[in-house]
Amino acid sequence: MKSLVITQALLEQHKLSEDEYKKILEILGREPNWTELGMFSAMWSEHCSYKSSRIHLKKLPTTGPRVVQGPGENAGAVDIGDGLCAVFKMESHNHPSFIEPYQGAATGVGGILRDIFTMGARPIALLNSLRFGGLDNANTRHLLKGVVSGIAGYGNCMGVPTVGGEIVFNDIYALNPLVNVFCLGIARKDKIFLGKAAGVGNPVIYFGSKTGRDGIHGATMASDSFDEEAAQKRPTVQVGDPFTEKLLLEACLELMSGDCLVGIQDMGAAGLTSSACEMASREGTGVELELADVPRREPGMTPYEIMLSESQERMLMVAKAGREGEVIKICRKWDLDVAVIGRVTDTGKVVLKENGHIVAEIPAKALADDGPRYDRPSSPPAYQEMLQALNHDTLPDVKDANAALLALLDSPTIASKRWVYEQYDHMVRTNTMVRPGSDAAVLRVKGTNKALALSVDCNGRYCLLNPYEGAKIAIAECARNLACSGAEPIGVTDCLNFGNPQRPEVMWQFVLAIEGLKDACEALKVPIVSGNVSLYNETNDLSIYPTPMIGMVGLIEEADRTATQWFKQAGDVIVLLGRTREDLGGTEYLKVLHHREQGSPPLLNLEDEQAVQACTIRLIREGLVQSAHDCSDGGLAVALAECCVSGTDGRVGAVVELQLDGLRRDALLFGESQSRIVLSVKQEQVEKVLEVAMNAGVRASRIGTVGGSRLVIRVNGDQRAAGCTIDLDVTTVHERWALAIPRALGQD
Amino acid sequence: MNIGVVVFPGSNCDHDCEYIFKDVLGQSVKMIWHKDTLPAGLDAVVLPGGFSYGDYLRTGAIARFSPVMGGVKEFAREGRLVIGICNGFQILLEAGLLPGVMLRNTSLNFICKDVYVKVENAATRFTNRCESGQVLKIPIAHADGNYYTDPVTLAGVKANAQVIFRYCTADGKVTAEANPNGSLDNIAGIMNADGNVLGMMPHPERSAETVLGNEDGRLIFLSMLSAFGKSEQQSRLVGV
């Protein structure tokens, strides 16, 4: 091994601290060479080692009767009965998407898909959570278009439907957009594959695309903040090849249907380095690889480059000794590069050779598991109190409620996302019962009577104002979206997007958010089975809002017992479940109409939440409701408007009468009190519905009737002349809501 | 009925087509790897949707050279039923089994949504269970569905009643607004002069079950069964 002079600059370039370097010296008992330094740098990056978050993530509830695989593997798995598991995970591709939106988002989709099918699951659904700056910014429009077509380009080509997601626009994300993708697959419970290098002597096989010089050190980049200089650097971008990934998917599933595989893992962040050391570390074995046998796209690649390349669409697997032939045959059938590149050993080490000469030798566990771990200091930001202080007396109540409602519907965060999801194939595989456009997507599970409901949610502004409550609400809202389709939540995945953990205020947000997730999951009895942490989301010293994105999976026992959010039939009665309070803090109303992002987020009582959800699920299962929609951004008025205009088969009006009961008008109409669901119910079933709710301890009020061509919301019986009543033609309401995003994009 | 579904590298809707014919309509289905030859005894061949060869170069351009395509051409020449859906349609065009080409959608975007199509010719082996002029709601999902051909060919296709589906409004008007992709003459599906090869961009297999909220697409498959001489009762209908 060549010796190397380790300089301060070299360490900085590899983002290793002096202490971390000392630890490396201890582990190796000598100086690392260039390749080894690179491997430590990648594996000990924040992205791969979770060094700032690990001690906190331990607090999350990860067990439950349905959990088949918790965190630690490529994805989590929960039992859905019939011998099947739902396998799912969410992941971020924020930094790459900022550099090159199309390829960044596309390769994000590629990565999460591989996480799912390496587990032996066929992916059946994708969702995405996106955060951008305001659409009045040309670069944001460019990013949005690029990201959406990148997600579409990859997912559509793979034949995996993108069935839902969410998008929020806020200037805080302008220079640090978030691109989080969620994928769910179905596997047989007894055929789940894990990433382990078991069986000394077994062959280690590389397959997929060839290795090129793409994205070397992507993992380290994802663990870095951005500044103008970094934007200039523009490291080699990874280009996705969904066609090859589709072949990889089919080849994997074909390989897995036999019994020749022992373990398998995709080469994601930190490429061959992470897959090799993690597979060995999980099993307590070692691996020895011959780098000359790694299929390569470019001549002259060094061991350093081969080990750290993040070329896409590659896999590493361990097969049973003597079964190499079968494996190779299947890979060739699918036109994939394949090569036996090494063996499993009992040394506990990752040993790399180049034409027989050792070029690196590191204990696998040291790389994969013994990375640094920090309990970073945390303290609330100085501005926190100021943020939370919101004196309602300084806010004039709403005067023109019509205009306020239209302004909210025109806010891209609230507006219809049809422009986005029409670019996604959301129907391929013919499982999609409820398409994007309702609270949750619903997919039947072929071969069973069941269906799964999926939703992703997070309100970053709530999390900024109160990280604990905000995180709780993210879980509650996600579950509520599932409840509106009649599904009981069975598992959670998360993607925790935060700023720079070396800032105590960011750590404070992180620690509190974890507490919130924990309490909410425990109350709703739903485990977190997989997840991802994305830190250093800051640009020019400005951190994003803490954004712990939540993806949740719900089970519907009988596929035909589900509901959608829009009103169905004139004459149906509108019933509101839950209680409206004076919750104006952190609302979209406050932002859009008063240009303030301030106050305390709405109060969430987990017991009330649980009761409302259980009640809704029961009502849907008993076939007692025509539609169910939760109140979220924009409050009750926006929820009612959406019920009127979001239907797939046209629009319908409604007449609603509300009582102030001592509330402000704006709080009543646009406040974002939690644990509220708008139902529509056939006339003859209203009594029954109210009775079920009463028995469940849930407040239920009859607030109006579906029908006509106008949305009318009267407060305390007031008339239009008073200027407070909402009275709008549904065509106007629809136009404002449906075309807001295309309108905002039309500025180009 | 014995159905063969061809699997190209990158086919996506192969399982969906298999599901419709086998699990929903109770027919026997064989999946045919594109490097294999067509097995004997098939009554119809389906070229499914998807992204064969990633849609690289041009949609369908590489798939048309797959070894199986020789057999498919022969099968078509013998007058037996071939249906190409979406990417399958694009492959049929590139292979010369149907006239014309597909250009990018005028929006340049991939579009996935329900559209309405009007049945222009109900006297075919693919549409005999429809009424002439009937409007069907069937989803599309493509980026290259903008049908084009030269005026002479178009005139021939029209004169021969080979235009089977046109994009239309919900009440059956063939208008520019109802055209989702810029397709010439609102064409959504055409067949060959002999009437045994159909290509269509909309996906009937996605709208053939009540659980998915729409059964209009089922008429296409039932028509094929009828053409083959089986009534709906005879074919074991699995109620889904």
Next chain:
Amino acid sequence: MKAKIHVTLKQGILDPQGKAIEHALDSLGFQNAGNVRVGKYMEVDVNETDRAKADAQVKQMCEKLLANTVIEEYRYELG
């Protein structure tokens, strides 16, 4: 030998991509840009020293695969 191949849409065939680019250029302030046509450019190494043979091969590749001669035309240089 390296073949440099241009595949372009035939005159008179609608070019949706070209149109979209023209529109985008326009709204970016390039009002004097017009008539945008988009085609493909491909480079292929042909392992063949005989020029005539290489030429025949490239022509065949174009005819068979690289261009759809219903709507596209091609030209190439060998070098």
Next chain:
Amino acid sequence: MKAKIHVTLKQGILDPQGKAIEHALDSLGFQNAGNVRVGKYMEVDVNETDRAKADAQVKQMCEKLLANTVIEEYRYELG
């Protein structure tokens, strides 16, 4: 003036299309074809008689819209 613009992938960037075409050529019997790279070719009319001005404009069009300079490079001729 007419600008003829070539946009190609930078060296080292994966070219999935090129790869697939190469594979297809191979199975069509063109075994001696290799190293296929696919790019775009565009023609734009620039309504401008001053050559220097036209040049500056085309360069800007490329930088701003026609090429994605993160992964692509461009060259053009004016004529």
